[in-house]
Amino acid sequence: MAEPTRPPKRRKPDEDREIDYLMCGQCNTPCYIFDMDGSRIVDATCLVCGNDNITLFNVGEEAGSEDA
């Protein structure tokens, strides 16, 4: 029984995936120009309305996972 102990690689299709876009809270447009640190937004710019206040952006896919 020489089973190698490797970490289980689980692929969660709905969780723990990279974020594709942010929703601009000002004009509700998907924004693709942003930087994330884990699940935290560190930089974002909306090309539509010019909003660059990261507090006004929402993560498009992972709504409800805010851990403050």
Ligand SMILES: [Zn+2]
């Ligand atoms: Zn916008």
